[in-house]
Amino acid sequence: MSQQYPALLIIVPLLSALLISITGWINKRLCFPIAVAALAVSAYSCIGLLLRVVDEGVIVYRLGGWDPPMGIAYYVDHLNALVLVVVSVVALINLIGSKKSIELEMPGKTAPFYALYVLQVTGLLGVVVTGDAFNLYVLLEITALSGYAMLAMGDDRAPLSTLNYLYIGTIGACFYLLGVGYLYIVTGSLNMVDIANILPPLYESKAVLAAFIICLVGVWLKMAFFPLHAWLPNAYTHAPSAASSLIAPLVTKVMIYVMIRLILTVFTPEFTFNILAISEPIVWLAVVAIFMGAILALAERNLKKMLTYIIVAEVGYMVGGAWLGNRLGMTGAILHIVNDALMTLCAFMVVSNVAYKLKGYAFDDLKGLFRKMPFTMGAFVVAALSMIGVPPTCGFFSKWYLISGAIQSGQYAFMVALLFSSLVNVVLFFRVIEICFYEPFSDHHGHGHDHHAEPMAEAPVSMLVPLYVVAGGLILVGIYTSDIVNYVIEFAIPKSIL
Amino acid sequence: METITSIKPLLAVLVSLLVTPLLVSSRTPNVREAWTFVAAIAKFLIVLSMLPTILKGTEIVYTVAEFLPGAAIKFRVDSFGMLFALVSSSLWIITTVYSIGYMRGLKEHSQTRYFCFFAIALSATIGVAFSANLLTLYLFYEILSLATYPLVCHHQDHEARSSGRKYLLYIVGTSIGLALPAMLISYNLAGTLEFGNQGFLAGTASKPLIGLLLFMFIFGFAKAAIMPFHSWLPAAMVAPTPVSALLHAVAVVKVGVFSVVRVLTGVFGTDLLLSFDLGSIILVVCSFTILVGSLIALSQDGLKRMLAFSTIAQLSYIVLGIGLLSPKGLTGGMLHIAMHAFGKITLFFCAGAIFVATGKKNISEMIGIGRRMPITMGAFFIGALSITGLPPCGGFWSKWYLLLGSLEANQMAIVVVLLLSSFLNACYFMPIVYKAFFCKPEDSLFENKVREAPVCCVVPLVITAVISIVFLFYPEPFLELATMTVSRIMGVQI
Amino acid sequence: MGDLLQIIVAKYNYWIYITLMMIGLYAMIGKNNLVKKIVGMSIFQTAIILFYVSIGVKKGATIPILEHGHGEHGHSAAALIVHAVDYVNPLPHVLMLTAIVVGVATLGVALALAIKVHNRFNTLEEDEILAQIREK
């Protein structure tokens, strides 16, 4: 069966999503177990696939039995095997942790929500695993559509912000599609590897340049790279907890994967870094992105919205790292895909726990939260440390690679931006922690007597356990960074990048 | 250098970390504090059990995880780390006793949280002491910064809040803004972060870059409280006194100084500093801190604030000793870690005991207090002598070595600085002692009921005061550990 | 001038699609009404569909359905020989079937969202909605 892992990891969620939407009309209680089982099988296949890739190298899976480039094929190499594992595991954990919150926030519509959730994961996995440029577009649209639907289920303003996201997302996808069309018109192929083989004599062509730019801009729109980020904060803030804690960690990260895939496989590093020579301005753009993300986050007085701006900054990290054009930077960017997915997941799961109990996450609502929800806040602190970049949490190690890459290529501005954003994160997170830690001051001055202890109102265990799995994962991934880098990422980056 | 692999260093670090779940789940305060005790004694015993091996000249290493070549989470116990670990683990036991007396005496809230974070902070301290490379050191340094935050802000009032902000801003701000990039640049230059006897930066960069790195490291480890990054320390005095005592006289600040010393010797190497003549920069910075710190201490009325400024000055002694780059100077600097720790913790214990007994915080309110609290003020006197560097206290040894070191290095200016500073120390300590014993207390100041603080508070300060005296006659094993370190680093026997 | 005209004439398909695309893109960004933006989106997508389909065009070729005898399995050998130049490129058509479907799907979801927005704010003019949000 291990031969079929690449198919299974997608087919099982797809079929179960369909099954869920049927059982939703028959017996609603069955939906959740089906969804969990499907994602568990998918995660199992992804992990099995990663282990196989580590053992055997690139795995090609020909769908329909047709040889590429005639048919569609999967090329599973170290890069996408790693991202697959991240996507499937994050989705699984979040699903388990979100059950209560989904039931609370969307009574009566849980079944279609689970179906959309699983479809979204299917789409993301498909985007990551595919080796066909057009197939990627189709799966991107599945991701997008299911994402719109889930995001729109939030509060009053959610439909509007989702509609804005839909416009931008559609422009992004259409740009990508146009880019693929441009590549197709000059190469006649849609298979990524095949395109890469045909392209070299065409490197000087304006059409290839236009294709590259338009693809890149499309992907940037979808990943909310600054100045194209405007849709993200509102769309994520007003979304239901379960949706935002799935979409926020994964969608931007998968789009970064797509960008790296374009750079590494389709256009090859030779073209991207040597012939185009636009690395420098893009790294500068990333610097601006990081600065702006950090500063905009500072202006927010709402926990969830603050986190969304941090995502904008983190996107800057990864884009910058990938465009540094050296091995360290690329390693950092790929590693940060893993780490940032986990960090963001942890932070957003905390937010959903808070929302489950407090019904709000403006700063003023958070007073005294350490007393009310000590376990949730404990996980929040771990997430905060990771976002700040304190060892041994994983955030430190990817930042390490990114900064090393910046130093190696002499992009000191990028280094400064990373450090600046770390410092701002210190301020951001400790501001929150401070509010949660101190309030209420009330009658207490000096020493001598105890606080009037507010009753503890912790989130249910079914939400806490997954949260702590993620928080523990942040530290474990940090400790096993070297294994991830040496056995996986090292092989994911072509030898031509030094 | 002979090395053996053993899990002991990791155990020493983890023992207090692992006890935290027990602390949280304890049903009664007595069970909780019993666990703290068990952890403290276990930690001390583990550290102690490594001492003979170290004294034989063997080093103990243990690698937890390697994430880049030359950058691992790795422990290495050498003589210098041993010295520091011994000081902090032994003082933790004493401080635990004191904490129980102090916290119960004042009926403080959230005592479980307090003991938990105290334990974590000690884990991090030992982790710093035993780290084999800059990465591990940075890791535990950051953990310590964060673990002490809830301790500093224990009272959770407005003052604690603003102090906590300042604390984090200085400590975390500098470590991320300065130390982290410095570490990364060093790694990119040398390809390793492993502390070496002669550093690993030699021959990798030009003088301006090395100078820049030096600057970034010294100020990056702001726990060393070298001016101008010192003002977090007086602010942190809002914490309960045992925290100030152990953390802000011993663990936290010494971790800062320890890190600076480790970086100076293990990253740059004395030869590199000598050849680029960078020692003098350190000397200037430190002398400035010593003199200004002492002068500010003179003008303070709050006892703990005064002690804080005194600590700032004394910490720079240690760095100054390294900056002399002479064997005797190094010995003196390292020895001062131990001597100052015992002396200063005594003083803080006294301040706390006075507060528990009378509720007074200011020096001006302590006139005549010696008559009511003779044991406490007696210990205070001994601690003051030790800090000033006068016999019959251990502090004499470190100042003596520092003086010899500056003579050895032909730094007459430093000799003057040292003597002047000792004079200033005497100036701010002795009037307190004098007024406490020889002035008649004003009736309005004390009610008749005032007497010594609870036993749990008094015993520890007596013990530390006695140890301070013992050090004059028996400075082993600290002196031996310091000389071993120096001979390893500089290749000379003292 | 003549050259330019010749280029435009020879590649008029691209000019047309780009013009359409610009109209669509402008409507999506510049229009105030949410439904007009959706219309712009459709124009944009249609432009891309036109572009793809025009890639597949071959002069002198016919639709990509092979000539074949009905019902009988006994194809003569000669009938099986197919010349690629005789038929237009089928691939863009396949791709555009997908793109059309995606376009329809997006349109449906967008309209559903627009209805929801209208239910909430009673208007579809973006500036009026923003004003309402700010008032709160």
Place this chain on the structure above:
Amino acid sequence: MKIIGLIIAILTGVLLLSATADFPIFGDPDSPASTHLSPYYIEKTMEDTSVPNIVTAVLADYRGYDTMYETAVIFTAGLACFIILRIFVREEPGDRLYRHVLTGVTVRVKEGAKLPPSDDFERIDTMWTPPDLIIKTVCRLLIPFIQLFGLYVIAHGHHSPGGGFQGGVILGASIILLAISTDLRTAVQRMREKVDAILCPVGVIIYAGTGALCILFGFNFLDYSALAPLLHVDPITARSHGILIVEIGVGIAVMCTMIWIYNILSSGGKYDEGL
């Protein structure tokens, strides 16, 4: 915003136009697109799948995986509209209108009140207008033929332009036509929401399940030749049959989703009164 939009649109246009200089001219038979992959499809389709309509063969077999997701996209859109808009209300508050079919008399029933069970009355919309006889009759006549044509388009996709999508849309349109020409309630009576919503994923399951079946036979996903032993034909014909099966799945999915989306959008999610 308008100026920004203009600038962005023009910039994009200029970028895209500048690249066309390197493009082959319109209808060039020697363009890369026409010489790289497409000759293979044109020349080998008959051999590989025995389907004369190359577009169908490429759509459902060579790139069948794309198409499966295309169907999934449609289904996702249906589900998305459902979750976004659908409101479950037992009964709208307020009075209901009934019409006596034989006499054309309209009866207003107060909230909470009930009409005696009878087939003579039909529920009508609040904005009801009398049906136009011509429209009603013509539609009634047309709909069966439209549906027949839809089935033909699905079934004959191998040999002529057509296939699951086209046929599915035609079938869906026939029901929508019913809804427009009469009212939504009539259409919903013919095609209940539950049936609609279940058939919709069933269509996709037919597609994906066919593919998954191939895995069970030890072949790759969507490799229809695996179905040869099941269908008792040779592998190449099995491909042809496989294509037909998935086209039927696509047809069902597309038809149901079209109806579903229309019903939800036109009734604002309440599924009672349409346009």
